[in-house]
Amino acid sequence: MPAPEPRETARVTSAEVARHSGVSRTTVSYVLNGAPNQSISEATKRRVLDTAERLGYTPYAAARALRSGRSDVVLFLTPEWPIGAAIARLVEDLTLALATAGLTLVMHAHPRSARPIADLWKAINPAAVINHQALSEDEANVVRRSGITVLTPAFAFAGGGTFADFQSGIGHRQVEHLAAAGHRRLGFALPDDDRLAAFAQPRLNGARQACAELGLSEPVTRVTALNAVSSGRAVAYWRRLKSEITGICAYNDEVALAVLAGMRAQGLNAPGDFAVIGVDDIPAGALTSPALTTVATGMSELGKYLAISVINVLEGAAPPPGPGPEAIQVISRDTV
Amino acid sequence: MPAPEPRETARVTSAEVARHSGVSRTTVSYVLNGAPNQSISEATKRRVLDTAERLGYTPYAAARALRSGRSDVVLFLTPEWPIGAAIARLVEDLTLALATAGLTLVMHAHPRSARPIADLWKAINPAAVINHQALSEDEANVVRRSGITVLTPAFAFAGGGTFADFQSGIGHRQVEHLAAAGHRRLGFALPDDDRLAAFAQPRLNGARQACAELGLSEPVTRVTALNAVSSGRAVAYWRRLKSEITGICAYNDEVALAVLAGMRAQGLNAPGDFAVIGVDDIPAGALTSPALTTVATGMSELGKYLAISVINVLEGAAPPPGPGPEAIQVISRDTV
DNA sequence: CTGTTAGCGCGTTCAA
DNA sequence: TTGAACGCGCTAACAG
Numbered sequence A, B: 001m002p003a004p005e006p007r008e009t010a011r012v013t014s015a016e017v018a019r020h021s022g023v024s025r026t027t028v029s030y031v032l033n034g035a036p037n038q039s040i041s042e043a044t045k046r047r048v049l050d051t052a053e054r055l056g057y058t059p060y061a062a063a064r065a066l067r068s069g070r071s072d073v074v075l076f077l078t079p080e081w082p083i084g085a086a087i088a089r090l091v092e093d094l095t096l097a098l099a100t101a102g103l104t105l106v107m108h109a110h111p112r113s114a115r116p117i118a119d120l121w122k123a124i125n126p127a128a129v130i131n132h133q134a135l136s137e138d139e140a141n142v143v144r145r146s147g148i149t150v151l152t153p154a155f156a157f158a159g160g161g162t163f164a165d166f167q168s169g170i171g172h173r174q175v176e177h178l179a180a181a182g183h184r185r186l187g188f189a190l191p192d193d194d195r196l197a198a199f200a201q202p203r204l205n206g207a208r209q210a211c212a213e214l215g216l217s218e219p220v221t222r223v224t225a226l227n228a229v230s231s232g233r234a235v236a237y238w239r240r241l242k243s244e245i246t247g248i249c250a251y252n253d254e255v256a257l258a259v260l261a262g263m264r265a266q267g268l269n270a271p272g273d274f275a276v277i278g279v280d281d282i283p284a285g286a287l288t289s290p291a292l293t294t295v296a297t298g299m300s301e302l303g304k305y306l307a308i309s310v311i312n313v314l315e316g317a318a319p320p321p322g323p324g325p326e327a328i329q330v331i332s333r334d335t336v
Numbered sequence C: 001c002t003g004t005t006a007g008c009g010c011g012t013t014c015a016a
Numbered sequence D: 001t002t003g004a005a006c007g008c009g010c011t012a013a014c015a016g
Helices: A014-021 A025-032 A042-055 A061-068 A085-099 A119-123 A137-145 A153-159 A163-180 A194-213 A228-240 A253-265 A283-287 A299-314 B014-021 B025-032 B042-055 B061-068 B085-099 B119-123 B137-145 B153-159 B163-180 B194-214 B228-240 B253-265 B283-287 B299-314
Strands: A073-078 A104-109 A128-131 A149-151 A186-191 A220-224 A247-250 A275-279 A293-296 A329-331 B073-078 B104-109 B128-131 B149-151 B186-191 B220-224 B247-250 B275-279 B293-296 B329-331
Touching (some): A014 A042, A025 A042, A061 B061, A073 A085, A128 A137, A149 A299, A163 A247, A220 A228, A283 B283, B137 B149, B149 B299, B163 B186, B163 B194, B163 B247, B163 B275, B186 B228, B186 B253, B220 B253
Parallel strands (some): A073 A104, A073 A128, A128 A149, B128 B149, B186 B247
Antiparallel strands (some): A104 B104, A293 A329
């Protein structure tokens, strides 16, 4: 039994190109990289370039990275939660901005059920990792020790706050807005997807804190699935309460739409019976009737800011100051 | 001026571990990989493991990949379009299924404006690429030549059809459903985002084809942005037509919601004035009033199927037959 | 038994 | 323009 086939598909190597064009690997390397202050005849250059083209040569990423100690990959790491509109926007802007600096963004959602996250470094060798709540601080430090830059998006906001601080700021803003509209007793609608706890919990905490600061009583939480039956139960519960709840913070826009659907099913409407505020500013929120009031989380700004940060840090410079909490903005429409 | 710092952060290498534990690199490798039929004393093993732990040793992905010629990375490649709910679902299922096979899925959205796509192989070295319409067939072949498996999702359906065939099938299904409900003259609402043309065009073609097959006249297209003003113009246009349009195929659910918003703004309702059918089955579609009838594209099944395909193909086996076009299903709610 | 020497894989770069 | 060596991990073959 021979060794387990070291290569089953012939990869075109630079040695191949060298042999076919009758020069050394060195020359091939110099030509293909346009090495400065090396005198290589035009004829040879052309020959090498032609051969490379003809053979379909592609430098092998692993070898190149091994030699240079650098890779052009930036890894965007998320835990297992569903990829929502907010993240999608963030990733889009980030990809584009990094591309202009020659960096390639790849995204990986890390399911808890999968192999330990450490295995990721065996598979990918990023120059930087953007840790969107998938790594604990301890884990992040392990990564840093192997020479990989680790950035945590939410650090951008609130001058060095944590991810939870950022999420918390969102819940806080929801309550502020409801309170400003005169609502004194609030409900909080949580999603029924456990994977979102990392977002939902701090948002709820932020709402609680805002209530405390504003002298309101604690928000009354209910969990709801994304259908009118489930949200209807939550709505019915809030109505039964003696505390006379009039405003609902929803975990996000989809949950908010669910709450509105539950209300509609019971002949209630917003903001008359309950004022409702979501998070994310998804397109659908602007298209329904009544149009959804929501908190926009500034993901596009965050994406651009992150790109600059990554580039700076990789060059050894300090990241610029972040966009600040004012990037979290209420989009006021019909439901509050 | 010295060479541009070959390493700015000290990486812990296996040689380091070897030196610190007073053995050879070979031994370190054997211990850390639990090499079979190698007898290494418990004491040595422990010493090496301890040292590795203490130093925080992590094998260097690049070197490992270089040696093995294989990586565990599967690259999911998309063009520049917005990452919608459908893709998100696909990616989620795919990630999970691949993880169980020791494969890591990473996703990359390739902006047209960025460097040529070939550079991606310089940065990442995937075992397989899932080409969601980002690579032309020619490009895909170049990739294949460098030993990378390339799969195209839509090939799964329709027994070897193309991506366009699959998208086309969606438009076809929309028309079938509207026709079955008695609608004979149709409109087609296109998105105003150029980047979606790769999806929109074949969907429209599929709709046209279905109309031809069913003896209906061509659908009348209108472009709309995701707001009621823009969609209102489209709605007004369709109303003015003498051909008496009664059913609208929307590019996707968001466009469908926009059309409904435009109708609402003019005092029209669905399905009375226009029947409307979307694509994607986004959560919001089920939560609005009237609830949106839509075409579900079976992304979850596709994700699982793709995972199996990738695993099979990497093992040299043939991919299993795909889920077939029946995975495209109409979800009938209120608007048709 | 226990462990080492040697050399591969691929691209880059110094010294000649 | 090139030979040689390097970066790092893996492993066949061999020595103590």
